[in-house]
Amino acid sequence: MSTVRETFGLCCPKCRQDDRLMVQITNTAKLHGDGTEAVGDDEWSIDSPCGCTDCNYWSTVTEFTVTEGGQP
Numbered sequence: 928m929s930t931v932r933e934t935f936g937l938c939c940p941k942c943r944q945d946d947r948l949m950v951q952i953t954n955t956a957k958l959h960g961d962g963t964e965a966v967g968d969d970e971w972s973i974d975s976p977c978g979c980t981d982c983n984y985w986s987t988v989t990e991f992t993v994t995e996g997g998q999p
């Protein structure tokens with residue numbers, strides 16, 4: 928199984944773990960009379976809000992990006 932660090936190149940810059948990260952995504956939904964239906968792909972970018980639920984550090988994806996050398 929791949930890690931978040933391996934798949935997305937992200938880890939928490941504060942506590943260094945990568946298995947409790949959250950990212951705010953945008954999606955497109957079709958509107959119905961009784962609700963919504965997601966129809967698009969999840970989209971997020973380096974400017975998206977990103978956080979760690981382990982240490983509760985929140986910033987943007989940029990700050991969570993692992994730089995060359997293996998640490999943010």
Ligand SMILES: [Zn+2]
Binds near residue numbers: 941943979
């Ligand atoms: Zn953290």
